[in-house]
Amino acid sequence: DVKVTQSSRYLVKRTGEKVFLECVQDMDHENMFWYRQDPGLGLRLIYFSYDVKMKEKGDIPEGYSVSREKKERFSLILESASTNQTSMYLCASTQGAVTGNEQFFGPGTRLTVL
């Protein structure tokens, strides 16, 4: 079974802190994604990566950056956390062509920024 893991289930940070969210998948998937999920807004794509060191902006990249140094690991970085980044963050991965293949999601990290 594909397994996507995220470093923390719950995280509390202060405004202005630099925050790292880590995601690891164990099935050699080429493509990895970071989403945030907010009530009434659904899942929105922040960034995705289709190969090591490659990244593309999604719908809402502002205030975020990403890093993919190894195929299995995709990190989301909040350079200076703000209260409006309080959200559930979900990582996902998929193999091969992005279209037509299901995305496997991690359990999520609920981030609270105070």
Place this chain on the structure above:
Amino acid sequence: GQNIDQPTEMTATEGAIVQINCTYQTSGFNGLFWYQQHAGEAPTFLSYNVLDGLEEKGRFSSFLSRSKGYSYLLLKELQMKDSASYLCAVFGAGSYQLTFGKGTKLSVIP
């Protein structure tokens, strides 16, 4: 741009059948997914449609009409554990990006 609409909430009775609709307007079309998400958990894959018609998988079926920009998820013999949010998601043509609807929260009552 992409626009996906689905009802916000639905309620149905245990043992019944429920249909959750999804309409979409996208720049081209390259497939539609349905995911199930229980409260506090990750979304899990239910179905994928790229051609018109009905795909059946046990108690769950998904239908697609590309000309109408319309899909539905049909759940039969509802069980209490089917209480969850159901997410419709679409790939536009030439896009890496899966666009999600806001989800439909289904409550199954005894």
